[in-house]
Amino acid sequence: MSSAIVRGLIQMKVLLCSTYELGHQPLALAQPAAQLLASGFDVQCRDLAVQSLERAVVEWADVVGISIPMFTAIRLGVKLGDQIKTVNPRAHVTYFGLYASLNAQYLFEKGADSVVGGEFEGPMVNLVRRLARGEPANAEGSIEGVQLVKEGEALPFLGRQQFVLPARHLLPPLDRYSYLEWGEVRKVSGYVEASRGCAHKCLHCPIPAVYEGRVRIVQEDVVLQDIAQLVSMGARHIDFGDPDFLNGVKHSLRVVRRMHEQFPDLTFNFTTKIEHVVEHQDAILELGSLGCAFSISAVEALSDHILEKLEKGHTQLDVRAAKRIADQAGIVMRPTFVAFTPWTGIDDYLHVMEMVEELGWIDNIAPVQYAIRLLIPPGSCLLGKDYTDRYLTTFNEDLFTWEWSHPDPRMEQLYADVNELVREGEARQEDSRLTFYRIKSLALAAASGREVRLAAGALGERQATPRLSEPWFC
Structure with a gap:
């Protein structure tokens, strides 16, 4: 990956994308973004319901997370994943959210590198940390709540977690x-x-x-x-x-x-x-x-x-x-x-x-x-x-x-x-x-x-x- 190395870790660049969330500001991006920022990673968010996705941002990203919280978002998310892989084939593309885990095998068939369901913030941070160490996502030892292509079915993480204030400053304004x-x-x-x-x-x-x-x-x-x-x-x-x-x-x-x-x-x-x-x-x-x-x-x-x-x-x-x-x-x-x-x-x-x-x-x-x-x-x-x-x-x-x-x-x-x-x-x-x-x-x-x-x-x-x-x- 092309990102800088800081203290033995790759300074990962994470792009979080939403395609459709019932017309409201995508909290499903702001929540993991806050935890990823707190862990020291660079994060950008794009809500494609109201924003365009610039080619330069896709090329910038080491990891791309695509939110799949509902039925309508599956089709749109898969199409987006295809476009991202075409522009930036080195990026690790992970799908996360309720409908991601329900449709994991289909998402893998369509090119997903990983799928995260349930309480997804912690598992996503752990996934990016593994990649930041320069290890492949499917290195020995599973990541709780993360399903990988070469693994069997992984149960979504449903444990309790300490939430943090969502990073809404990375999202478009409410009047959109x-x-x-x-x-x-x-x-x-x-x-x-x-x-x-x-x-x-x-x-x-x-x-x-x-x-x-x-x-x-x-x-x-x-x-x-x-x-x-x-x-x-x-x-x-x-x-x-x-x-x-x-x-x-x-x-x-x-x-x-x-x-x-x-x-x-x-x-x-x-x-x-x-x-x-x-x-x-x-x-x-x-x-x-x-x-x-x-x-x-x-x-x-x-x-x-x-x-x-x-x-x-x-x-x-x-x-x-x-x-x-x-x-x-x-x-x-x-x-x-x-x-x-x-x-x-x-x-x-x-x-x-x-x-x-x-x-x-x-x-x-x-x-x-x-x-x-x-x-x-x-x-x-x-x-x-x-x-x-x-x-x-x-x-x-x-x-x-x-x-x-x-x-x-x-x-x-x-x-x-x-x-x-x-x-x-x-x-x-x-x-x-x-x-x-x-x-x-x-x-x-x-x-x-x-x-x-x-x-x-x-x-x-x-x-x-x-x-x-x-x-x-x-």
Whole structure:
């Protein structure tokens, strides 16, 4: 490697790249960057969602880390890895993040030198340290949490670690990212995490396949220092991106209380399971009083037979109870759905539309949610279940998922029609309420076998519902 040698170690140059992280500033780069800087390495970050990647920076790097935190980032990350290897074949390319470990063998086939999953900061530092000693990555002796080409499967590191203040100075400014929309109000948003992993094991979620029911807490002071850092950068709203903010309810409440005491005008949002809303009613009421604008809950379906197959841990009645609690707290619920599964019939789909209308949620749900199809990636906990496997067809390597076919051809056609309608509506910037009724018309037509045109009526002035400017999907 061309880097200088200092005290017997190569002064490694590390480039960390993100391709897509739901429109927010990539914390998944700032966290390992901070630990690598503290270990004495040179670090640069590039978020390719908002930045270009200069050839000179690629040539500069000895190690390139590509963040793969979610499904969409896999395809983009592999393409980026190919480009980096073409420009700088000597660079060690490592993929890290939740979906990296789930797709390790595929990433190796596409040229990865190493893969790091789970709690990735410490293993990444240890990997770079080995390379800094002039040793090959696959030298004798494994690195905990790092999977290498010539090794068998390595388990992701899931131990507890001491977090440090993320190196956000290496990232683009917050005004390049999604923001809070609330009627005419626009607020710069900052993304933080108070915990990782999840205590639950919903079968369609990728997190249990890696964390296996574990939760890892980010130390309270680190979270609060990071929030203060974001406020100094212009944030007026905080997006808590924990997989479930109420997995550690006491920890989360302490964080929010201290945040509110220091920054009383900050609003925030969080994600939590329906069952936690019902179980922790007092906490929800307190969070509402401390400035929570909205919460996201993965409702996924409103038919109990589907919820049971996903092992979601809630029922349709629980969803109604959670809505009442959130209303009492003054928190807007923004549900997400997996609208198309092998077990979702037309009646189930229509039931979602009718209940959304009944609960007054039309304005709370981005139309893309009615077009989401169940993903079954490698390692999915749904694999091996008879009620899943019977519908599987082939593995799509380009999309990193198992294809499945619905037993009712009408549902496959409805899926295609809804996707086309949603894309058209987004292109025209159509009022989402009108899109909702057009989708419902498609579902009614699929059920009846004849064309149905619902009159949306006079839509009137749109309700001022808080939301982030980029819809949530993976």
